[in-house]
Amino acid sequence: MKIKEHCGIVGVYADNSTFITYESLKLLQHRGQESAGITYLKDNRLVTVKGLGLVEEALDSRLLVNAKLSIGHVRYSTTGKGSLDEAQPLSNGDIAIAFNGTITNYYKFGTNTDTEFIMKVISEASNIKEGIRRLVDLADGAYSLVIMTKKGELVGFRDPKGFRPLVLGKINDGYIIASEDSAIRQLGGKPLRDVKPGEMIYIKDGVIESEIISRDKVSFCSFEYIYFARSDSIIDNVPVYNARVRLGEILAENHGVDADVVIPVPESSIPIAIGFSRKSKIPLEYGLVRTLVAKRSFIMPTQDKRNAIIEEKFGVVRSVIEGKRVVIIDDSIVRGNTMKKIVKMVKDNGAKEVHVRVGSPKVKYPCYMGIDFPLTKELIANDKDEKQIAEYIGADSVEYLTVEEMVKAIGREDLCHACFSGIYPLKFSYDFRHLESVFKKVS
Ligand code: SF4
Numbered sequence: 481m482k483i484k485e486h487c488g489i490v491g492v493y494a495d496n497s498t499f500i501t502y503e504s505l506k507l508l509q510h511r512g513q514e515s516a517g518i519t520y521l522k523d524n525r526l527v528t529v530k531g532l533g534l535v536e537e538a539l540d541s542r543l544l545v546n547a548k549l550s551i552g553h554v555r556y557s558t559t560g561k562g563s564l565d566e567a568q569p570l571s572n573g574d575i576a577i578a579f580n581g582t583i584t585n586y587y588k589f590g591t592n593t594d595t596e597f598i599m600k601v602i603s604e605a606s607n608i609k610e611g612i613r614r615l616v617d618l619a620d621g622a623y624s625l626v627i628m629t630k631k632g633e634l635v636g637f638r639d640p641k642g643f644r645p646l647v648l649g650k651i652n653d654g655y656i657i658a659s660e661d662s663a664i665r666q667l668g669g670k671p672l673r674d675v676k677p678g679e680m681i682y683i684k685d686g687v688i689e690s691e692i693i694s695r696d697k698v699s700f701c702s703f704e705y706i707y708f709a710r711s712d713s714i715i716d717n718v719p720v721y722n723a724r725v726r727l728g729e730i731l732a733e734n735h736g737v738d739a740d741v742v743i744p745v746p747e748s749s750i751p752i753a754i755g756f757s758r759k760s761k762i763p764l765e766y767g768l769v770r771t772l773v774a775k776r777s778f779i780m781p782t783q784d785k786r787n788a789i790i791e792e793k794f795g796v797v798r799s800v801i802e803g804k805r806v807v808i809i810d811d812s813i814v815r816g817n818t819m820k821k822i823v824k825m826v827k828d829n830g831a832k833e834v835h836v837r838v839g840s841p842k843v844k845y846p847c848y849m850g851i852d853f854p855l856t857k858e859l860i861a862n863d864k865d866e867k868q869i870a871e872y873i874g875a876d877s878v879e880y881l882t883v884e885e886m887v888k889a890i891g892r893e894d895l896c897h898a899c900f901s902g903i904y905p906l907k908f909s910y911d912f913r914h915l916e917s918v919f920k921k922v923s
Pocket residue numbers: 643700701702703704846847848849850851896897898899900
């Protein structure tokens with residue numbers, strides 16, 4: 481059973497909403513590649529279609545029926561095997577939910593998954609608005625969500641700490657609520673603003689209302705800027721691309737190395753490498769070529785699947801590497817397996833030295849707020865220092881940003897950095913050893 485989710489969500493109230501939702505999901509594909517689903521309202525019934533795989537594999541667009549109201553979801557399975565019954569949206573016939581995050585304390589309420597917990601709380605309330613208020617009282621963790629009802633209501637909500645992004649926009653004659661603004665812009669819509677932490681957006685019959693349900697100290701997920709979001713997205717007024725370039729500039733300033741060439745691990749590391757190259761004056765080259773078959777290895781659920789993908793994921797441009805001192809830039813190192821293989825590939829192609837520079841701090845702790853980092857013992861930086869990590873991955877040196885450098889680069893203080901610092905910005909207190917065993921048991 482999976483409990484942790486990191487996903488892309490969208491809700492649309494507009495003409496052609498089903499097709500807009502389908503296209504949006506394709507543009508949010510980087511947030512989840514294991515399943516996709518859409519619920520739409522037709523003849524007062526909620527109809528849900530979902531399947532496994534990429535959006536175009538999972539959903540046959542020819543079977544989609546046009547409707548004014550729909551929601552959609554792409555997900556990756558994080559702790560389980562990726563079966564269809566765990567795909568979203570989750571519908572009970574009256575309401576349908578698409579959810580991005582993790583309700584950290586859901587297990588205390590006797591439901592099997594956090595999405596079921598949300599469904600239970602909301603369906604027991606007298607109306608949807610009341611349901612969201614109850615959810616905020618009871619739930620801890622990260623939860624950006626869109627919900628639609630049989631009555632024709634569309635609700636978007638972002639948890640009071642605002643861990644995950646959520647954006648409100650105009651599209652055609654109506655509205656769209658989506659995980660990232662880049663998807664809205666690419667569809668020809670107009671992003672209006674970020675949904676505020678703790679804010680509920682309520683849309684019915686084309687009329688939009690908003691209400692701040694609860695305020696808290698904001699803890700936006702720093703990993704969205706580092707890795708997860710698209711580089712052309714703007715989150716809470718900070719362009720992701722600019723944040724990534726600054727991560728690279730500070731990396732070069734404080735963790736520089738004598739070298740001949742800088743090569744990024746594509747895709748999210750490219751702006752980080754641009755920043756590193758600009759600041760260090762070491763030329764940037766396209767030394768690792770990402771092949772089109774590649775899915776993001778980090779979000780594949782098992783080690784076997786991840787290994788198979790790493791093998792076919794990158795080609796190496798020998799002519800830019802041979803005989804050179806190479807700096808490989810990556811956005812993060814989690815288990816270390818991908819980087820170990822990349823370092824070997826680069827050395828096998830004649831690199832004289834290989835130095836790894838990482839555009840984030842060391843990932844030392846699990847995430848209980850919606851991103852599937854492995855358990856503590858599987859994180860390479862949990863019990864190893866830089867020298868030991870360099871030995872493990874076969875590099876001549878490895879250096880990371882510090883938490884302070886990362887915060888400075890992103891340019892906002894209100895960030896969650898629990899996976900780097902071990903400081904969890906949650907509402908309630910937990911015995912984290914117990915929490916890890918709970919999460920492990922259900923995986
Ligand atoms: S623990 Fe890390 S991945 Fe999880 S929400 Fe915080 S910053 Fe993001």
